[in-house]
Structure formats: C-alpha cells, structure tokens
Amino acid sequence: MSAHDGIEIERKYDVGEDAVVPSLTGVAGVASVRDGGTALLDAIYLDTEGRELLPQRVVVRRRVGGHDAGWHIKSAEGDVRHEQQWPLGDADREPEELRARIATRLREPAAPLVPLARLVTTRTTLILLDAEGGAVAEVADDRVTAVEDATGEERSWREWEVELLDAAPEGADADGGLLDAVQTELLAAGARPSSSVAKIARALGLG
Template sequence: MPNHSQIEIERKYDVDDSAVPPRLVGAGAVAIESDPATAELVAVYIDTADLALARDRIAVRVRHGGGDEGWHVKLPGDEGRTELHWPLGAGDSDDPPAELLATLRDRIGDARLQPIARVTNLRTTVILQDAAGFAVAELCDDHVASENLSTGGVRQWREWEVELLGGAPDTREGRTVLLDEIEQRLLDAGAVVSASSSKLARALGL
C-alpha cells in the first residue's frame, strides 16, 4: 500500500517572465494569502522504452525537494488525478518501491522501467486560506527546465499551477466555481490556459 493517496485537482497556465502573480483574496472563499515559500524540486520520471504509461496518461516519478519528496504515481480520473505516494528508500535510493511496481504490473507486464525525463522546478508557493484559516488551494509559480533523457532535448518554461487543498469546497460544482474565479484573475494578469496536461508531457513533447 502507498504511504498515502489523494485526489489531485489542478489547473495549469502558461506565463511569460514578466508576469506578476495577482492577489487572489476575494476569489471564492479565499480570505488569506500566506507568505511565498520557494523550493527547488528535482524529479526523474520513469516509463517503459515505448512510453506505455505516458500514453495512458500515467506518470511515475521520484522527486527530491519540497514537502512531498518521494515516489509518486499519478493516475487519470474523472475529476483530477489520483496520486499515490511512497517515501524515499533507505539512503534516498532511486529504486522504485516494490509496492509501486506492483500497482503497475497489470499495465506494463514484465517490461523494464527506465528514466525518461528529468524536470527541475524552482517553485514559489502561496497557500490560499478561507476566513477560518483552512487551506483551500495553493498557487505555484514554477520556473521549469526539463531534459528528455531519450532524445537529449531540453525545454524551459514558466507556468502557474493552481491546486485544490483539503479545505476546498466539498462539491464538484463548488470546486469548479472556486477554480473559475481564481482562473479569471490569472487570465487578467496575463496567463494563458496551458495546452499541455503535465510537465512530463511537455518535457517529452507530447
């Protein structure tokens, strides 16, 4: 079993280097913004040689840095994605946990997993809270550099990512309204809805 799992509901936006994140107090239930916190996140993604997982919109990575470093498996879902998490192994080993591999076996059979992309992200995060202090969402300002480990291709970009947190509305309609109100402020600040579904897809040119 994974260390924990969660439903990841997020939206991504492309921005240029001159864009300034807007104030989001007043968007939906947002009443408080935390001070920004910055961390460097380095993730290596693995897949089969023919990218069987990526083609099924599944991402497997080991991430170092930040509050959720460790192994992650992201699975597509009806609303958002299901994210499974395992801690780093002894000595920060980059060998996938056996339980993680077991969750993928029906999809990949005996195929070997190998590194396919490295993504380095300088992330600045602001936590958005309601009036009672519950965290409803976070706004991440990401400066990203990626390397396709198969082709050697490199990419750099900046994106804003809004992800709902535990204090978000408990209905799908409520979550959509909150995300829509935040989105409008981001668009007004110069953001454009990202055409890419994930950092991995962008790194691979998918």
C-alpha cells in the first residue's frame, strides 16, 4: 500500500457563525467561481499515549468522506503543509508504511497510536478559476464539531481555509500573490487569521 506524497499551500481563518464568504470574482487572477459542493468529513486523530507527535507539528488521522478519504500524515511549516496519504483499506489499523514514517519521531518506534479526538466537519467549497478555466484555489467553509477522546468534551467552531490548486500561477504564495489577494477580501468579510495551528489543536483545547 504505497503513499501519495504532496505539498499543500494554504491559509486558515477564524470566522463567526454569521459570516458570509464574499464574492471573489475579480480578485487578481480569479475570473470566475464554481460551486465545489458540500461534503461530510469524519476523522479520527491519533497520537501516542504521551502525545509525542503533536509537539513536532505532526498529525496522523484516518478520515472518511470527501475526495481525499484515507490515512494521512501532515506536517506544517508556515503556509506550507507536507502530506502523505494512504487508502483507507479494510482495517482500522494504520498502514505499516505510515508506522515506518513516524517511527523515527517516537522514543519507542512501536508505541501504539491511540485516538485523541473525533472531528466531524461539514465542508462547503468554492473553486476559484482563472481566465482559461483552470482551478487556481479552493475556498472551504468548514463547520466543525470535535469530541476529545480522553474527556468527552465537545467543541464546535467555524473556519475558512484557502488552498492553492494546480493552476495557481507561479509565485502565487509569495507576498502580493493570490493568497494575499484572497485574504484581503476574507478579512474585509470579518475573517481573522486562525488562532490555531491545526484543527486537532483546537479540538484538544490547545488554541
């Protein structure tokens, strides 16, 4: 079961319940916007009993729903997130190759992974298109409900996420690029740069 490796360039924003995603047609580099539909994402996030991965900004999850259902390892550096993904397979246990990739980050390479939290997200997406119809970015409107495994505590929030897609122009992630142009409109609509580094951190009450 081989992994798919990729890089995501994205930004996240905190928003209130009444916020409305603004019209982004006319933003520099965006000629039109397509409805990307709504999906229900159901994810279990895991770590060792001692939570060794989270301080390293490494996330392991098993997610059902959406176009990228499967097992994931994600690590972050600024707006850039590295991701490895494996198919769901038939078992609830993580793929052996995933275990091998996190082994060097653990004091005990064979330490079992245990659930941290379950996150259920209703995701509504818009696809931003350039003049040729190429998809340059995706804007996701996420409504999240999380239940922490250890305490049973439930937390809910809403966030917007903007991710560059394959047709994004070269340098779109640089200062003055596409992400900045979209961000200007989102901030004007009431969004704020996310106070949390990842959904799982917020699910656990870590910010």
